[in-house]
Amino acid sequence: MSHAHGTPSPVASRSGAPLKGRIRVPGDKSISHRSMIFGLLSIGETRVEGLLEGDDVLRTAEACRALGATITREAPGRWRIVGVGIGGLTEPKGVLDFGNAGTGSRLMMGVAGSHPITSTFDGDASLRKRPMRRILDPLAQMGVTVVSEAEGGRVPLTLRGPRETIPITYETPAASAQIKSAILLAGLNSPGKTTVIEREATRDHTERMLRHFGASVEVAPHGTDGRAITLQGQPELRGTDIVVPTDPSSAAFPLVAALITPGSDVVIEGVMMNPLRTGLITTLIEMGAAIERLNERNEGGETVADLRVRHSRLTGVTVPHARAPAMIDEYPILAVAASFAEGTTRMQGLHELRVKESDRLAAVAAGLAEAGVAYEIEGDDLIVHGSGGKVRGGGRPVATHLDHRIAMSFLVMGLATAEPMTVDDGAMIVTSFPSFIPLMRELGATIQD
Numbered sequence: 001m002s003h004a005h006g007t008p009s010p011v012a013s014r015s016g017a018p019l020k021g022r023i024r025v026p027g028d029k030s031i032s033h034r035s036m037i038f039g040l041l042s043i044g045e046t047r048v049e050g051l052l053e054g055d056d057v058l059r060t061a062e063a064c065r066a067l068g069a070t071i072t073r074e075a076p077g078r079w080r081i082v083g084v085g086i087g088g089l090t091e092p093k094g095v096l097d098f099g100n101a102g103t104g105s106r107l108m109m110g111v112a113g114s115h116p117i118t119s120t121f122d123g124d125a126s127l128r129k130r131p132m133r134r135i136l137d138p139l140a141q142m143g144v145t146v147v148s149e150a151e152g153g154r155v156p157l158t159l160r161g162p163r164e165t166i167p168i169t170y171e172t173p174a175a176s177a178q179i180k181s182a183i184l185l186a187g188l189n190s191p192g193k194t195t196v197i198e199r200e201a202t203r204d205h206t207e208r209m210l211r212h213f214g215a216s217v218e219v220a221p222h223g224t225d226g227r228a229i230t231l232q233g234q235p236e237l238r239g240t241d242i243v244v245p246t247d248p249s250s251a252a253f254p255l256v257a258a259l260i261t262p263g264s265d266v267v268i269e270g271v272m273m274n275p276l277r278t279g280l281i282t283t284l285i286e287m288g289a290a291i292e293r294l295n296e297r298n299e300g301g302e303t304v305a306d307l308r309v310r311h312s313r314l315t316g317v318t319v320p321h322a323r324a325p326a327m328i329d330e331y332p333i334l335a336v337a338a339s340f341a342e343g344t345t346r347m348q349g350l351h352e353l354r355v356k357e358s359d360r361l362a363a364v365a366a367g368l369a370e371a372g373v374a375y376e377i378e379g380d381d382l383i384v385h386g387s388g389g390k391v392r393g394g395g396r397p398v399a400t401h402l403d404h405r406i407a408m409s410f411l412v413m414g415l416a417t418a419e420p421m422t423v424d425d426g427a428m429i430v431t432s433f434p435s436f437i438p439l440m441r442e443l444g445a446t447i448q449d
């Protein structure tokens with residue numbers, strides 16, 4: 001399964017019946033990537049249940065195979081990985097092609113770069129625009145050689161790992177779980193202690209999985225919102241079982257769809273409630289959303305809950321910059337919710353949105369303009385002037401720039417606008433949420449591809 005290039009496939013959505021029913025979204029993308037990676041770096045067998053079979057994760061699986069892992073798909077979502085252990089990677093024969101995936105490529109730079117092998121990283125037109133210096137700089141401090149790179153520190157690039165990786169203490173220049181994870185993963189193959197300091201806490205899936213596979217990790221508070229994470233290098237990771245909880249970043253789409261579509265009443269089952277991922281839910285509840293957390297329980301080491309979501313009258317709020325790491329991928333869909341709210345929503349400090357699959361600040365703004373929504377961009381803040389429930393929609397097809405979240409956000413918007421919405425290309429949706437269209441249709445949504 002690979003996303004189509006060169007042949008954009010437009011998709012349209014229109015308003016219709018209220019959304020009703022119960023759905024379960026696929027497994028979390030962050031944890032799915034890491035399941036493959038930890039499987040590769042372990043001795044013995046790792047069994048994964050509920051893996052997200054999106055294109056991004058399949059690319060990571062392919063890269064792990066090229067580095068020596070034996071990976072088999074036993075049933076939908078059920079995968080078996082036999083690893084080679086830390087230090088045991090083999091040099092890949094070809095280029096590691098990560099497609100659209102920032103997470104896969106950046107984390108694997110830490111993994112492959114910390115081994116005495118040569119590896120080349122590439123990706124699609126979107127990934128080729130994304131900054132990799134943020135990973136290459138700390139890896140260089142750890143002794144990794146950047147043999148070649150595209151202009152500005154981008155893929156395609158080639159790394160050569162040192163004979164012995166140097167453990168470092170590094171403060172990340174941006175709130176980024178990808179930077180943190182790449183360094184910690186490189187630190188696995190170095191003697192001594194590797195410490196990553198983050199000024200704002202970001203998603204902690206790597207730290208949790210390191211412990212789950214047997215590594216020793218200490219986490220201490222740093223400043224008001226930050227953390228210092230210290231890993232003891234060269235542990236022996238042992239293959240283990242993983243149950244992947246469902247992805248809150250995917251659940252965000254049916255959730256906002258139900259909030260903005262009159263008469264809707266939907267349950268999204270088993271959504272991961274890791275507090276470093278629930279900034280959107282916090283924000284929507286502040287806006288007046290009827291979201292009930294039901295049947296809270298533990299699945300795969302994370303708290304999950306069934307979310308009952310009903311159509312709601314929303315009110316604009318200010319979303320503080322400090323909340324960004326906990327909802328970084330959810331700003332496009334929050335902008336959609338804000339368009340239907342009463343009053344103004346100000347989202348502060350969105351500079352990291354400019355280096356995602358697209359410049360999401362610009363892409364969201366352009367989509368809002370097509371739909372007739374009033375907005376402003378002030379520095380790195382996005383200000384959306386809500387219409388109290390009525391959004392015109394229509395306009396020209398929204399340009400998605402190879403960005404799955406832009407595509408899904410504006411398709412959700414079209415479920416409640418007066419005129420239908422079209423996105424210029426839905427092909428990238430398979431990178432994170434391949435069942436998005438069928439699941440939305442199950443709830444009663446009208447989406448045509």
Ligand SMILES: O=C(O)C1=C[C@@H](OP(=O)(O)O)[C@@H](O)[C@H](O)C1
Pocket residue numbers: 029030031103175176177178179181203328329352
């Ligand atoms: O570590 C991860 O799995 C991710 C971290 C975030 O990126 P940044 O680290 O660039 O903020 C997020 O946007 C991405 O979808 C997944």
Ligand SMILES: C=C(OP(=O)(O)O)C(=O)O
Pocket residue numbers: 056100101102103104329356357405432
């Ligand atoms: C930013 C995202 O992913 P990545 O960085 O892995 O491409 C995303 O899924 O919204």
